[in-house]
Amino acid sequence: MDTIGDLPKVENGASKLTLEYGGEPVSWFQKKIRGNMMALNDHISKEMNELNLIKCQHIPKRPGCDWHDLPDEKVKLSNGQMADLIPWCLPNTAKRHNQWKGLYGRLDWEGSFPTSVTDPQPMGKVGMCFHPEQDRIITVRECARSQGFPDRYEFAGNIQSKHRQNGNAVPPPLAYALGRKLKEAVDAKCQVAGVTAAAP
Known part of the structure; x- marks a missing residue:
């Protein structure tokens, strides 16, 4: 994942709005997306509850891993309660829902981002929202980069609002490409109209 490989490590629930990059960009994309930014904004992560964090920690750091790779066991939470690692509803409804593929899933360094969403969460429509190596949900900046937003772009509001704006x-690269093609079409139509109008 050339897109996010140069970003600094952050923890579950990271909330510091500005960070140092901590290293140089290593690819053309990273250089382009950084521009001349000296600091990184919005590299913040939604905080998971204790049980989801434990589940994330048990998802192997390999391509394609998701809830199917969770061990079938109970864990003891900090409040003393015991909880299943595998959510009870998933195995019982998997046949009707494409095996719930990707829920509690990790992104793949060699793959691409799934569809951009407004609320990345492990049990959401696109459950593949865990960082490939770090035990956390992907950050606002990582989601923004997946959409092609340059690092200079700042989102407004709280973390939920920032994810919603991005999703x-x-x-931006698609908007730019569409804009260019629309301009070409309008220019061509104007040229034809100008030539036709000038003819007797």
Whole structure:
């Protein structure tokens, strides 16, 4: 995942709005997306509850791993309660829902991001939201980079608002490409109209 490989490590629930990059970009994309930014904004992560964090920690750090790779065991939470690692509803409804593929899933360094969503969460529509190596949900900045937003772009509001803005956005590279093609079409139509109007 060339897109996020240069970003610094952060923890579950990271909330510091500005960070140092901690290293140089190593690819063309990373250089382009950073621009001349000296500090990184919005590299913040939603905080998972204790049980989801434990589940995340038990998902192997390999491509394609998701809830199917959780051990079938109970864990003791900090409040003394015991909880199943595998959510009870998943195995019982998997046949009707494409095996719930990707829920509690890790991104793959060699793969691509799934569909951009407004609320990345392990049991969401696109449950593949865990970082490939770190035990956390992907950050606002990582999601923004997946959409092609340059690092200079800042989102407004709290973390939920930032994810919503990113998930609802048309990716800037797509908007640019569409704009260019529309301009070409309008220019061509104007040229034809100008030539036709000038003819007797």
